[in-house]
Amino acid sequence: MFKHRALKAATCATAVAALATLTACSGGTSNSGKEKTKIAFLMPDIASTRYELFDKPLFEAKLTSLCATCEVVYANAKADPATQQRQADSALAQGVKALVIDPVDSAAAATIVGNAKAQNVPVIAYDRPIPGGKADYYVSFDNEKIGQMIAQSLVEHLKQKGAKGGLLEVNGSPTDAAAGLIKKGIHKAVDPSGLTLLDEYDTPGWDPTKAQNWVSSKITQYGSKIAGVVAANDGTAGGTIAAFKAAGVDTVPPVTGNDAELAAAQRIVAGEQYNTISKPIKTVAEAAAEIAYAFAQGKAPAAQTTLFDTPARLFDPTVVTVDNLDQVLIKNGPFKVSQICTPAYAKACRKAGIH
Numbered sequence: 001m002f003k004h005r006a007l008k009a010a011t012c013a014t015a016v017a018a019l020a021t022l023t024a025c026s027g028g029t030s031n032s033g034k035e036k037t038k039i040a041f042l043m044p045d046i047a048s049t050r051y052e053l054f055d056k057p058l059f060e061a062k063l064t065s066l067c068a069t070c071e072v073v074y075a076n077a078k079a080d081p082a083t084q085q086r087q088a089d090s091a092l093a094q095g096v097k098a099l100v101i102d103p104v105d106s107a108a109a110a111t112i113v114g115n116a117k118a119q120n121v122p123v124i125a126y127d128r129p130i131p132g133g134k135a136d137y138y139v140s141f142d143n144e145k146i147g148q149m150i151a152q153s154l155v156e157h158l159k160q161k162g163a164k165g166g167l168l169e170v171n172g173s174p175t176d177a178a179a180g181l182i183k184k185g186i187h188k189a190v191d192p193s194g195l196t197l198l199d200e201y202d203t204p205g206w207d208p209t210k211a212q213n214w215v216s217s218k219i220t221q222y223g224s225k226i227a228g229v230v231a232a233n234d235g236t237a238g239g240t241i242a243a244f245k246a247a248g249v250d251t252v253p254p255v256t257g258n259d260a261e262l263a264a265a266q267r268i269v270a271g272e273q274y275n276t277i278s279k280p281i282k283t284v285a286e287a288a289a290e291i292a293y294a295f296a297q298g299k300a301p302a303a304q305t306t307l308f309d310t311p312a313r314l315f316d317p318t319v320v321t322v323d324n325l326d327q328v329l330i331k332n333g334p335f336k337v338s339q340i341c342t343p344a345y346a347k348a349c350r351k352a353g354i355h
Contacts, residue, residue, distance in 0.1 A: 036071040039063060039292050040091035040099040044128070045079040047206055047235055049261055051102070052076065054281040054334065059100070062289035070293065079205045081105040081175070088112040092119055097296035100288050102126045106177035109133060122295035126288050128178035131308040136295060138312040139288045141279040143178045146317050147185025150256040151230045153275050153319045155193040157254055158228050165227030166196030168218055170211050170240055172232040174202040177308075182232045182258070190230065198222050203232075208239035215243035228254045234264035234276055241272050260320060265329055265340050268322050270348045278318040278328050287313060326354045 041059050043051040060072045073091045077084035081104045091099060092115060099116050101123065103109035109125075110133030116123045122136040129138050154167075169186060172179025179202070190197055199222075201214045211231070219226065231237035237257035244252040254274035257264045267273035291313070294301045303311030320328050329335050341349035349355060 036069055037067060037296055038071050038073050038091075038094055038096040039296055040073045040075075040088070040096040040101070041126075042084060042087055042091065042099070042101040043074075043076045044084070044102045044104040045206065046076060047079060047208065048233065048259060049263075050259055050281060055102075055285050058282050058285035059289050062286040063293060066289060066293045070296075077104050079104055079207075081108040084109070085112060089115065092116060092121060096121060098122050098124065098292040100124045100126050100292050101130075103128050103130055103176070105175040106130050107132050107175065122292075124288055124292050124295070125310065127284065128176055129181075129308050129310065129312075131177050134308075135310050137291050137301065137303070138307055138310045139284055139291055140178065140312070140314055141277075141284060141317045142314040143181035144185040144188075146258055146277050146279070147182035147232065148188045149185070149317065149319050150232075150258055150275055150277060151186040151189035153321070154228050154230055154254055154256050155189055155195060157274060158195065159193075163227040165225045166198040166222075168198055168215065168222075168226055168229045168240075169200035170215065170229060170231040170236045171200060171202045172236070173204060173206050175204075176206070179206070179232060186230050186232070195227070198226065203236050206233060206235055208235040208242075210239070211236040212239035212243045212246075215240045216247065219243060219247045219249070226253055228256075228274070230256050231258075232256075233258040234261040234273075235259075237273050237276075238263060238267070241267060260329055260333070262335060262339060265320075265325060265335060266342075266345050268320070268325055269340060269345055269352050269354065271322070275319055275321045278320050278333065279315070280333070282334075283315055287315075322352050325352070330354065 056074055063070050073094055073096055075087035084104050099121055109130045113123050113130055113133030113135055125135040125138040127140045171183045199218055203211045229240050231240050234257040237255050240255050241252055252272055257273055257276035260276045260278045264273055264276045291301050304313045318328055
């Protein structure tokens with residue numbers, strides 16, 4: 001009898017313990033306050049340093065400030081559309097509540113949008129639009145305006161100098177819809193300028209090496225007739241400048257850029273690159289975090305405008321030259337004097353009044 005009661009008590013105790021264990025294990029998921037809300041943040045490449053250095057940490061920081069229990073599912077496709085597709089599929093399989101994507105290939109990304117919508121996951125196109133697949137929102141700087149601004153800045157500079165010759169145009173990737181908008185903006189400034197457009201090139205994958213190779217061939221073809229180069233971003237600008245240096249050109253003609261990368265800031269100080277575009281990544285990354293979190297809560301954020309039939313919020317960029325670099329990129333920007341004015345650039349910085 002005693003043994004039977006002891007066994008019964010032990011069995012009950014075991015059952016209670018098991019129930020307690022089960023309750024403890026399930027507590028984290030049954031309590032919505034502790035459950036992780038996952039939001040995907042999918043970036044396109046590492047050729048542009050901004051994604052790893054700025055976009056990712058700024059997006060994560062803002063989302064954490066909005067939602068302590070949110071988790072960012074991050075991936076970088078390294079310029080491969082197929083890889084980005086797999087990363088998106090993986091994020092959806094992990095149960096993300098919203099998907100923020102800067103597409104490698106704007107056309108291919110339409111499939112990602114379709115897959116997400118089939119699972120009722122809202123998609124926010126980030127920096128680059130997805131014309132073929134209607135995302136739920138698009139947040140970026142005004143890319144067409146960027147193209148027009150960098151080109152107009154260069155045109156005015158060349159005319160002020162009385163420069164002779166024509167322009168080369170180094171566009172971005174042909175599979176990137178944002179690059180198409182930048183290209184459209186460039187032509188808005190170049191076509192009516194009176195300057196001859198010698199040739200233009202759509203750079204596959206925004207690859208600086210491919211931009212360099214193309215510019216090298218044009219230096220051979222046009223030589224001193226090249227008065228300036230409109231390059232669509234700082235990576236292609238770097239490739240362009242490298243081509244002129246490799247060709248032994250004494251003075252590199254003015255070259256535009258876009259993204260305000262550290263290397264571009266140093267080239268501007270050194271007089272190798274004429275301009276870049278400041279797009280405070282903090283602005284667009286934080287906006288994307290706010291928009292994604294709103295969608296994750298089932299709310300549709302208000303739109304400022306519409307682009308490619310998609311509700312959008314577009315921010316205005318700032319052209320940066322050596323004249324305002326200190327103010328825009330240092331005093332009000334992401335860099336410290338010590339980052340730009342390394343020993344190799346110290347003399348150029350002093351000459352530019354940056355110290």
